[in-house]
Amino acid sequence: MNLSMQENPAKNELNGSEAMSDAERTLRLIAALPAPEGLEERVKAGLRVAPRQAKVMLWPFLPMEGRRWMQRAATAAIVLVIAGGGWGVYSHIQPAPLPTAVSAPQPLNGGGGFNAAVARRVPQTLQGPVVSTPALTTEKGASGKSDGTVRKHGKRSGGKKSVEAAPTVR
């Protein structure tokens, strides 16, 4: 479209304005079309039979004053029924008795403090016989100092029993 318009702008502008006036003429012609005969009367007739306003309930057999009184009574009855029903439900609900003391949950493994997320479970085993490891003795030279009986830090291995049981390491 634009390419064709760029060929001869003056001519195309003229053509464009001609086309434009053509289009506007058409639109104006349609906008000025006469309305069909009796349109107003048909619209008025339609309005006469149309419901005036939306109603929840309609009592066609009651006169105007009776209708209003009945409407108010019905409204009051509906409100009473709804309120009564609500009260009935409310009054029948028994709230759970509040506990006097709250029991604390038992801690795992009987311990308190920090949690035992990384604790290692130790199996409960019977106490077996204790095997005492023999103390090792070393000779520290040929000076005869090592009599094999008492060493400086040999508190644990002190005594006759350990001396007798200890094998000599050479």
Add this chain to the structure above:
Amino acid sequence: MEIVESAVHDEARQHAEEEALGALVDQYATTLYRVAFSVLRNQSDAEDAVQEAFLRVLRHRETLGEIRDHRVWLIRIVWNIVLDRKRRSKTRPETDDIADLTRVLPANGLNAEDRAAAAQHHNHVLGCIEKLPAREREVMMLSAFQELSSVEIAEVLGVTESSVRSRLFRARNLLAELLHHKRSIR
């Protein structure tokens, strides 16, 4: 006694409302019909749209006193109705549109053949208008109504006046291009 008085008052009020509504129908039904027809291009559909517009007015008649410009207000109502209807209705065949236009166009001393040719031409132009973007098309169609100023068109569409002017400018350019393009193809 009070009840009887209020009933009389109600009746009088209802009568006054009916009269006001009747006056609105007498004054604006034709304008509304034209607006509706320009979009729907069908006589019975346009008439239905006018009827529906006044029914809406009837339902909201208590707000009539607050309306500053009844004409623009009514055109806005019918405009929304016809746009909604057009959106919902399926596309009519072109032959139906031409037949409708032939029927409604003024004779102006033309014979049947010329009238059919004129209707075809107008239909072709309207087809080009249909190809415009919705915003531009709406402004273009409303601007064809001599009695609507750009301020009133802006009120009907719910936009600013400058927006109406710019849309109209764009619509004219686009339409000129479309029509010229179709002519060059022929």
